[in-house]
Each structure stands twice: as structure tokens, then as C-alpha cells.
Amino acid sequence: MTYKFQIGLRPQWTLASEGDADPVPLQDMLALLAAIDASGNIAGACRACGLSYRHAWGVLRRFEGIFGTALLITNRRQGTQLSPFAQRLLWANRRIEARLMPTLESMASELQEELARLLPESGPHLRLHASHGFAVESLMQRMGGGAGLELRYRTAIEALASLERGECDLAGFQVPLGEFEEPIMARYAQWLHADDYLLIHLAVRNTGLFVVAGNPKHIHGIADLARGDVRFVNRQIGSSTRYLIGLMLQRANVSIGDVQGYESNEFTHMAIAAHIASGMADTGVGVETAxxxxxxxxxxxxxxxxxxxxxxxxxxxxxxxxxxxxxxxxDYLGYVGQLAGYDTRDTGRLQTLDEAFS
Structure with missing residues (x-):
């Protein structure tokens, strides 16, 4: 199916101040703050955002007046930096984008497919149910102009159950190499029938602990999650990563009750990374790219x-x-191959279950 349009959804913050009838969108201000944070000066941020110097200062002064506090700290030696208030605001935006984007992308894909089916030139399409990941996201982008790919972000168990019920054409799932492969595959076994299914190899990826740059808490492995000074952020209930974390804790003889933050929930690798980078946790588990x-x-x-x-x-x-x-x-192999921690040597390879898990 060739799309003549591309539907997208994006989160947007608004700000309502006392005496204003309509909420004010924060999108331009947040984009400007992100550019200043990246470039270290307002002139560079203006070029990145396509704004005049005067207009940029107007945006900043307006919101400084609404918030009642400075957004920038200017130092001749260090350039322009975000104030602690602006930093917190920017990190909140990054966290919410990381948390919501998979849901919004899934909803946009659903609407796009519903509309495309009503067009006279509607053709074949595929339904993909998979957990959010960088290789999946890239595949979705590259199929936007070709055969239709309708995406729903689901846990591996949900995806495989959907395939069994005939609700999707492809179900994404991950399996760790080594000692945890057997218990993870046992979890999937009731939905994976060797006589009915084939596997398409997408990629191999590195999964591990995220820590703040420099590792100030000296976290070195799963056993450190039991320490009282370590705050952990977990994946959502039902996810394969959360199940894997449970297996690793069990191997390390660590009780989940001793892990501060074990009951927390984030839905993507990027949300885990944003949570830690913003100072709300010390560590979490996800793929290296994030x-x-x-x-x-x-x-x-x-x-x-x-x-x-x-x-x-x-x-x-x-x-x-x-x-x-x-x-x-x-194109696809080149993009995924440059992602940190990804290996594409077998990408696109067809295998039986026996061949993949001999």
C-alpha cells in the first residue's frame, strides 16, 4: 500500500497563567531550551531553531515572566547555561516524550491504516505487534512509503498471543543468549508452535545496566541493586525485560523486596534512560543505544x-x-548496524524454531 499521507501524533505541554483566558503552548520554548543546552549559546540555538536572535529572547523573556524565575544563566567563561528550573523543565519534557511516543506512534499507525483502507487504491498490508525498540522503529519508518505496516506496541507475550489469535501477522519477541534462554523460551512456549511458525531474525542487541556518566555510585552488576543507596527504575509488569531482571536477581540471590524501586514502571528503554539521566533513579536495565x-x-x-x-x-x-x-x-542494515550495541549479521534471515533454538 502506498501512502499519500503520513499521520503523526506528538505530546504538547501547555501553560495556563493567572488571568490568561487560553493556555499557552510550551513547544517553541522547550525546543529553544533544548537547542541552548546542546549548543551552549543563544546564537547557535537560534540557527538550530530557525529563529531570529530578537525573537528568541522574546520567547525566553515571556516565559520567565510567566514562571517568575530565570531560565538562563550567562557566564562569560562558560557561555549560556540553563537554570536549574529550566533544566528540570527540559528533563520533564524528555521523560514524557520517551514515555508517550510509543503509544502515540501506535495510535497514529492504527488511524493511518483505518483511513488507508477506505482509499480506492488500498492494497495489502501487514500488522506488526512488538515491544518498542530502535530496530522496530526504524523498520516502521522505512516501510511508510511502501507496503503498509500497521504497528501496535505490545509486550512479547501480548504479541505472541495476538499472533496465535490471528490479530497480527508478525509478533516481536526477544530471547537472551546463554543461561537465561531456556526459562525465557519456556515462558513463550505455549504460543510458539514449530509446525505453524517461522522466525525472521531482526538483530542481536546488548542489554545491561544504565548508570549516570562516571558511575558515581560504583554500580557494577545486578547484586548492587540490593544496596540501600541505589535507586532502581524497572520496566512495566508483563514485559520480558522485567521478567529477565527477576531471573538475574534470583541468580544473584537478591530478593526483589531489597531492591529500592523494583515496583516502579517505565514502558520503553528511552524512558528508563531519561528517568536516570534526570536524576530520578541511579540505574535501570535496557538496550545500550538508549x-x-x-x-x-x-x-x-x-x-x-x-x-x-x-x-x-x-x-x-x-x-x-x-x-x-x-x-x-x-539502507536498513546500514542504519541498524550503526546503532550502539546492535549486530545485523543475521538480519532478515529466515529460521525454523528448531534452527534458532537447537
Missing amino acids: ARRFGLDFIPLVRERYFFAIRRSALETPAMRELLAIMRGP
Whole structure:
């Protein structure tokens, strides 16, 4: 299906001040603060945002008046820096984007497919249910102009159950290499039938602990989560990463009751990274790419293989052939291959369950 349009959803903060009839959107101000934080000066931020110097100062002064506090700290030797208030505001925006974007992308994909089916030139499409990840996100972007790919972000268990019920065409799931492979596969076993399904290898990725740059708490492994001075942020209930964390804690003889923050919930690797980078936790578990994007240090724990499960009968459909061609193409392989911690040597490879887990 060739799309003539692309639907997207984005979160937006608004600010209502006393005496104002309408809330004021914070989007331009937050973009400007992010550019100042990245460039270290207002002139560079103006170029990045396409704003005049005068207009940029107007935006800043307006919101400083509304908030009643400074947003910038100017020092001749150190350049322009965000005030603690502005830093907290910017980190709140980064956390909410990391937390909400998968949900919004899934909703936008659903609406796009509903509308596309009403068009006269509507063609075949695929339904993908998978946990949020960088390789999945990139695949979605590259299929936007070709065969339709309708995306729902789900946990691995939810995705595999959807495939069993016929509610999707591809179900994404990850399996760690090594000692945790067997218990994870046992968790998936009731939905993975060797006679009915094939696997498409997506990538191998590094999963480990995120810590603040420089590792000031000297966190070195899972056993450190039991320390009283370590605040942990966990993935959501039902996710494979949360289940893996439980297995690793069990191996390390650490009770979940001793882990400060074990009952917390975040839904993506980027949300875990943003949570830690903003100072709300000391460590969490996710893929290496997310840690690097937020300037965090990374302590590797396991290597994971990520697969799409498909029905054997779906392999020769035009949409599935196009998806495999994109996955095996140089553009997609080049992008995923440069992601920190990702290995694409087997990307696009078809395997039986016996071949993958002999």
C-alpha cells in the first residue's frame, strides 16, 4: 500500500497563567531550551531553531515572566547555561516524550491504516505487534512509503498471543543468549508452535545496566541493586525485560523486596534512560543505544536476539516479501548496524524454531 499521507501524533505541554483566558503552548520554548543546552549559546540555538536572535529572547523573556524565575544563566567563561528550573523543565519534557511516543506512534499507525483502507487504491498490508525498540522503529519508518505496516506496541507475550489469535501477522519477541534462554523460551512456549511458525531474525542487541556518566555510585552488576543507596527504575509488569531482571536477581540471590524501586514502571528503554539521566533513579536495565543517546554509561549484562514470528502461510505474500527486502537492504542494515550495541549479521534471515533454538 502506498501512502499519500503520513499521520503523526506528538505530546504538547501547555501553560495556563493567572488571568490568561487560553493556555499557552510550551513547544517553541522547550525546543529553544533544548537547542541552548546542546549548543551552549543563544546564537547557535537560534540557527538550530530557525529563529531570529530578537525573537528568541522574546520567547525566553515571556516565559520567565510567566514562571517568575530565570531560565538562563550567562557566564562569560562558560557561555549560556540553563537554570536549574529550566533544566528540570527540559528533563520533564524528555521523560514524557520517551514515555508517550510509543503509544502515540501506535495510535497514529492504527488511524493511518483505518483511513488507508477506505482509499480506492488500498492494497495489502501487514500488522506488526512488538515491544518498542530502535530496530522496530526504524523498520516502521522505512516501510511508510511502501507496503503498509500497521504497528501496535505490545509486550512479547501480548504479541505472541495476538499472533496465535490471528490479530497480527508478525509478533516481536526477544530471547537472551546463554543461561537465561531456556526459562525465557519456556515462558513463550505455549504460543510458539514449530509446525505453524517461522522466525525472521531482526538483530542481536546488548542489554545491561544504565548508570549516570562516571558511575558515581560504583554500580557494577545486578547484586548492587540490593544496596540501600541505589535507586532502581524497572520496566512495566508483563514485559520480558522485567521478567529477565527477576531471573538475574534470583541468580544473584537478591530478593526483589531489597531492591529500592523494583515496583516502579517505565514502558520503553528511552524512558528508563531519561528517568536516570534526570536524576530520578541511579540505574535501570535496557538496550545500550538508549543509554548512549542520553549520555549514560552502560554495563553489559546479556546479549539478546530479537525475532519476528510469522505464520508459514504468510511467507509468500507480497507484503511480507517487501518487508524482507527492506530488512535485507543496505539502507536498513546500514542504519541498524550503526546503532550502539546492535549486530545485523543475521538480519532478515529466515529460521525454523528448531534452527534458532537447537
